[in-house]
Amino acid sequence: MTAQILVVDDEKGLTDVLADLLESEGYEVDVCHDAVSAREKLAAKRFDAAMLDVFLSNSPAGLDLANLIFAEHPTTGVIIMTGYADRADVNLACSNGAFTCIDKPFNLDDVIKALDLALTTNADSDGEN
Amino acid sequence: MSCSGTKRGRKPSKAKEKPKAEMETVAAERxxxxxxxxxxxxxxxxxxxxxxxGNAQLLARRLQRDIGxxxxxxxxxxxxxxxxSHTERCARITGEALNFTRPGDPELRKVDLSEAVMEAADLVRYAYPNSRIMLALDNERGIPEVKADREWLTRVAFEILSNAAAVSEDRPISVHICAGLSDVRVRISDSGPGIAEDVLPRVFDPFFSTRDEARGMGLTVSLEMTRKMGGSLKVERKKEGGCTFTAAFPLWGQRASDCTDSGSG
Known part of the structure; x- marks a missing residue:
């Protein structure tokens, strides 16, 4: 079954790139540019992985979204993206369950590797449960 | 050997300390x-x-697929x-600006200050092959370890020494390290043209430098790092020209006697 990926970033230029990349790799991609629409998507659909920008409209709403996913959607793998963020916040998100943090600008091969890892790890833990 | 300016009876008055503390606070706020x-x-x-x-990488992928x-x-x-390559260069510049202005938090451990200073001196000698850095330790009673971040110590020493080397050409730069009751001090004196009196209060300001090629962040970050490690950093003009930076870092443990008791200054 095609993996469902949620991409949340307020930079449309970046979500276009990620949607193009991930769709060409065979994933099904939903894009949101703000936290409110991302919460609606998460409530309406199950995602295998979510790629979340830390800062959405100049607030660290991406980290709040990560915490929401950890609590309510534990089977969704989380990858944090940042142009710049307080490393302590990012480290906390990773210790809470995010797979990794990708710094912008990023290498597309690294994005695919991180996503594959998140999906594989989540699939393994689903199998264990 | 002892650190001058710390001898009994020569302690600066409160009236002189206040502007210096304010100067450091202003620099930290800036x-x-x-x-x-x-x-x-x-x-x-x-x-x-x-x-x-991302678009450049996507296009490269498409071209590799479509161009025969x-x-x-x-x-x-x-x-x-x-x-x-140019986008990566821009990203490196923003990363460097962050590193220079937000050093983070130190990992405080038991550290040999003289080793860190010697390592910094080697780096400066490599960058400035004509530099003459003369290192002197208070060997009689040894230099006890300080409580500091080893990499930060090297960085602070490097910034001060490289500033000194940039203005000293082949004139000597003296480095004295000695221990007090509660700290270890390193005094770095250069033989450069010195700092004008009206410029002295600004040497720790961000983006301030009297040299065109300098970014003016080295001393600012050095002061911030030193403060975060619980130490102090000050600069004085020398009457004979040049200037002296004195950095002090807290001892890891307690010490029985003070090097200033027996020193000649």
Missing amino acids: LEAAGRLAGWIAHQINNPLGAIS DPDTLRVYLGYLEAIQ
Whole structure:
């Protein structure tokens, strides 16, 4: 079954790139540019992985979204993206369950590797449960 | 040997200490403001850089799939590699601005200060082959370890020594390290042209430098790092020309006697 990926970033230029990349790799991609629409998507659909920008409209709403996913959607793998963020916040998100943090600008091969890892790890833990 | 300016009876008056403390506070506040600005710029720049770089990489993938002629492909990919290389350069610049303005928090451990200073001196000698750094330790009673971040110590010493080397040419730079009751002090004196009296209060300001080629962040970050490690950093003009930076770092443990008791200054 095609993996469902949620991409949340307020930079449309970046979500276009990620949607193009991930769709060409065979994933099904939903894009949101703000936290409110991302919460609606998460409530309406199950995602295998979510790629979340830390800062959405100049607030660290991406980290709040990560915490929401950890609590309510534990089977969704989380990858944090940042142009710049307080490393302590990012480290906390990773210790809470995010797979990794990708710094912008990023290498597309690294994005695919991180996503594959998140999906594989989540699939393994689903199998264990 | 002892550190001058710390001998009994020569302690600066409160009236003189206050402006210095205020000066350090102002420098710290300015650095914090510069850090916030650098963070905002990094966020604003790295997002569009990500889009530029991502599109260049996507196009490279498409070309590799769709262009059959290897010579044509090589030329096209060359253009894209140039875009990629320049975006990476911009990202490095924003990263450096962040590193310079937001050093983070120190990992305080038991550290040999003289080792860190010697390592910094070697780095400066490599960058300034004509520099003459003369290191002297208070060997009679040894130099006890300080409570500090080893990398930060080296960075602070490097910044001060490289500033000294930049203005001293082949004139000697003296480095004295000695221990007090509660700290270890390193005094770095250069033989450069010195700092004008009206410029002295600004030497720790962000982006301030009297040298065109300098970024003016080295001493600002050195002061911030030293303070975060619980130490102090001050600068004085020498009557005979040049200037002296004195950095003090807290001892790891307690010490029985003070090097200033027996020193000649």
